[in-house]
Amino acid sequence: MRRLILDAARQLFVREGFDNVSMRRIAGAIDYSPAAIYRYFSNKREILSTLRAEGFDRYVAGQRARVREHSDVLARMRVEGVAYLRFAMEEPEYYQLMFCTDCSEVDLEGDLAASSLESHDLFQETVEQAVAAGLFGEADADVVAFALWSGVHGLAQLIRSGRVAVLAGDVDVETLVAGIVDFMLRPGRCGGGEAK
Amino acid sequence: MRRLILDAARQLFVREGFDNVSMRRIAGAIDYSPAAIYRYFSNKREILSTLRAEGFDRYVAGQRARVREHSDVLARMRVEGVAYLRFAMEEPEYYQLMFCTDCSEVDLEGDLAASSLESHDLFQETVEQAVAAGLFGEADADVVAFALWSGVHGLAQLIRSGRVAVLAGDVDVETLVAGIVDFMLRPGRCGGGEAK
DNA sequence: ACCCCACCCTGAACACTGTTTACTTTGTGA
DNA sequence: TCACAAAGTAAACAGTGTTCAGGGTGGGGT
Numbered sequence: 001m002r003r004l005i006l007d008a009a010r011q012l013f014v015r016e017g018f019d020n021v022s023m024r025r026i027a028g029a030i031d032y033s034p035a036a037i038y039r040y041f042s043n044k045r046e047i048l049s050t051l052r053a054e055g056f057d058r059y060v061a062g063q064r065a066r067v068r069e070h071s072d073v074l075a076r077m078r079v080e081g082v083a084y085l086r087f088a089m090e091e092p093e094y095y096q097l098m099f100c101t102d103c104s105e106v107d108l109e110g111d112l113a114a115s116s117l118e119s120h121d122l123f124q125e126t127v128e129q130a131v132a133a134g135l136f137g138e139a140d141a142d143v144v145a146f147a148l149w150s151g152v153h154g155l156a157q158l159i160r161s162g163r164v165a166v167l168a169g170d171v172d173v174e175t176l177v178a179g180i181v182d183f184m185l186r187p188g189r190c191g192g193g194e195a196k
Numbered sequence: 197m198r199r200l201i202l203d204a205a206r207q208l209f210v211r212e213g214f215d216n217v218s219m220r221r222i223a224g225a226i227d228y229s230p231a232a233i234y235r236y237f238s239n240k241r242e243i244l245s246t247l248r249a250e251g252f253d254r255y256v257a258g259q260r261a262r263v264r265e266h267s268d269v270l271a272r273m274r275v276e277g278v279a280y281l282r283f284a285m286e287e288p289e290y291y292q293l294m295f296c297t298d299c300s301e302v303d304l305e306g307d308l309a310a311s312s313l314e315s316h317d318l319f320q321e322t323v324e325q326a327v328a329a330g331l332f333g334e335a336d337a338d339v340v341a342f343a344l345w346s347g348v349h350g351l352a353q354l355i356r357s358g359r360v361a362v363l364a365g366d367v368d369v370e371t372l373v374a375g376i377v378d379f380m381l382r383p384g385r386c387g388g389g390e391a392k
Numbered sequence: 393a394c395c396c397c398a399c400c401c402t403g404a405a406c407a408c409t410g411t412t413t414a415c416t417t418t419g420t421g422a
Numbered sequence: 423t424c425a426c427a428a429a430g431t432a433a434a435c436a437g438t439g440t441t442c443a444g445g446g447t448g449g450g451g452t
Contacts, residue, residue: 022438033402103358142364143375154350162299168338179339188384218409229431
């Protein structure tokens with residue numbers, strides 16, 4: 001029933017993209033009528049919301065493992081950055097639902113909140129440890145957190161939209177990504193990130 | 197005629213977003229019939245493409261001025277980063293057309309190419325000067341260029357999607373942005389960006 | 393055994409979308 | 423004045439998300 005719809009929708013979304021999948025096609029994939037789906041989900045968005053929550057569950061599971069396995073904070077950040085980008089590449093549809101949808105159309109009360117907030121807390125904690133260890137000079141932890149997140153997030157967008165492929169051409173993406181993450185995490189003296 | 201359609205479409209796109217504007221609404225805004233538009237543009241996408249080219253023209257004009265006015269390469273990069281983000285905030289629809297659309301559905305032959313490529317060249321050149329000046333250690337210029345672009349691009353996405361507002365809460369966005377750009381541009385010794 | 397009710401599901405419809413086609417109007421040059 | 427090409431239109435096509443009135447079907451209660 002519900003699970004059946006979700007699995008069919010996930011496969012179709014991942015393969016064809018959210019906008020290219022119609023309720024009629026989801027229904028067709030499981031031999032239902034389009035209207036029947038509305039007994040389990042109030043609209044197409046809600047199917048997505050449920051899948052998004054699943055995505056965060058999957059991501060945060062790996063993230064917890066990475067935190068456990070890497071006690072060195074810099075190594076942990078490097079691994080996390082690469083993992084974030086790998087996730088964006090390997091589960092693009094989940095990724096887009098989780099990190100690219102407009103926050104205004106996300107019900108913050110929904111099942112999304114739990115694993116999503118845990119993921120952010122884990123990251124924030126790591127950054128605070130790094131800042132406390134003096135890896136980034138006097139920089140503010142919030143500034144560092146947003147800067148690093150922006151970095152990997154933006155890189156994911158540039159890769160996914162094809163701009164890296166067009167502009168970097170022959171370079172291997174894997175090594176490029178590794179180099180970029182290293183650059184973002186370079187230790188450096190950096191004044192307090194206040195107004196300047 | 198053509199100009200009339202473009203102006204109406206631009207206003208509607210900026211105000212309501214590309215997907216929420218139908219050809220019928222564009223036509224209605226200028227008292228045309230929907231079919232009449234197809235005499236000037238072969239489809240809805242082409243209207244967008246034309247507007248995107250306009251956007252690059254506008255952006256690159258400011259970029260040229262900034263290159264002229266700032267001989268210090270680090271100051272130039274800082275100003276350019278902030279300007280990129282300001283453009284993303286103030287002309288969100290142009291910005292999205294220029295930097296967020298899928299490259300596979302962009303006709304590289306079209307009028308887009310000229311100013312778009314000039315913009316990228318100006319940026320690349322500045323980064324190469326910075327690297328040559330030793331601001332970022334041994335890092336590769338391509339790595340630095342993509343890392344910095346990723347940074348401001350990702351930050352624009354995080355702000356636009358509302359994640360910064362939700363997670364940073366009370367902090368002023370302007371000063372946060374300034375701090376983040378400073379952090380991204382912090383001088384630092386950084387090994388060659390090759391595989392690691 | 394009967395009846396009735398609640399649930400699940402369906403076909404058809406509604407109000408949209410981008411786009412195409414056949415047709416009418418309009419302006420201009422010969 | 424006539425003719426022809428350009429400009430604009432209404433209507434239709436194929437698709438979308440969503441809603442709604444009605445079939446069936448299964449499981450109690452009497």
